[in-house]
Amino acid sequence: MGMQSAISVIVADDHSLFRMGVIQAFSASGKIKVVGEGATKDEAIALTEQCQPDVILLDISMPGSGIAAAREIRQNWPDVKIVMLTVSEEDDDVLEALEAGATGYLLKGSMAPDLISAVQTVAAGDSYLSSNIGMRLYDVIRNVSAGRKTDSLVAKLSAKEATVFALIGKGQTNRQIAEATGVQIKTVKFHVSRLLAKLGLRNRVEIALLAQQSATDRMGGGTSRLSGQI
Incomplete structure (x- = not known):
């Protein structure tokens, strides 16, 4: 560049x-x-x-x-x-x-x-x-979302939304998600906007943290590792 x-x-x-x-x-x-x-x-x-x-x-x-x-x-x-x-x-x-x-x-x-x-x-x-901040926020979001019936909200996501949700939780960028799913970046951004609305979240950071919480819960607990880029 x-x-x-x-x-x-x-x-x-x-x-x-x-x-x-x-x-x-x-x-x-x-x-x-x-x-x-x-x-x-x-x-x-x-x-x-x-x-x-x-x-x-x-x-x-x-x-x-x-x-x-x-x-x-x-x-x-x-x-x-x-x-x-x-x-x-x-x-x-x-x-x-x-x-x-x-x-x-x-x-x-x-x-x-x-x-x-x-x-x-x-x-x-x-x-x-920063990764250490991400881990602290992860714990905060877990506590905040505990009373939201998050599992039922996640269960109502469409297949495409659920895929984007999971990939954001794995630390993938919009470009990486677009390449992995074979769609344009603007389509990924649309799905991110839909996720924010459906899950009652404010930004992409909360989507990533919630997705990692959801994945961890499905696996029966444990600690999720956050990358700096989410």
Whole structure:
């Protein structure tokens, strides 16, 4: 991928040294072009309006709140994908970020290849969670969905929806699902939208976690391993 087709990104974080390191990693990759950088919620929103990037990275605790910025960006520029950067693994922070519209959640201790992978993944329309955060969210979703009669909802899925549901749970991207099932990516996206509506979920991350819970329950328990890319 040359720079002409590089993914455009804004990096918004109030720690200048960290921000510089992220920008250098992206520039060195040759796959991601940083089109703006900021340190506050207001700067992140102004840059989003000005640059219309493919992806914006938001520090969850920057001045003005990264989560507040995510909510406003999601409302006004829904095509911009959001990745939250944080030192926090707290369940409430992760869930609040996902509810605000983030499709990626990455710890600041992550290595450069993980940052690049996260941006590429969300830009492609999929979701990305650091693996340890994914495992924590898995437990949270299990508890939340326990009273939803999830099994009966899953049982009502069509054959195609059930296939997509299971493949999302295995960590496959929309493109991989399309290739595996012989349909177009837009068809996969349609099935994902139907899954969200039928299961009463808010985003692809919850579909993946619920699918893994369902698979684990059918096998009689055990622990499900989450990949970063879901």
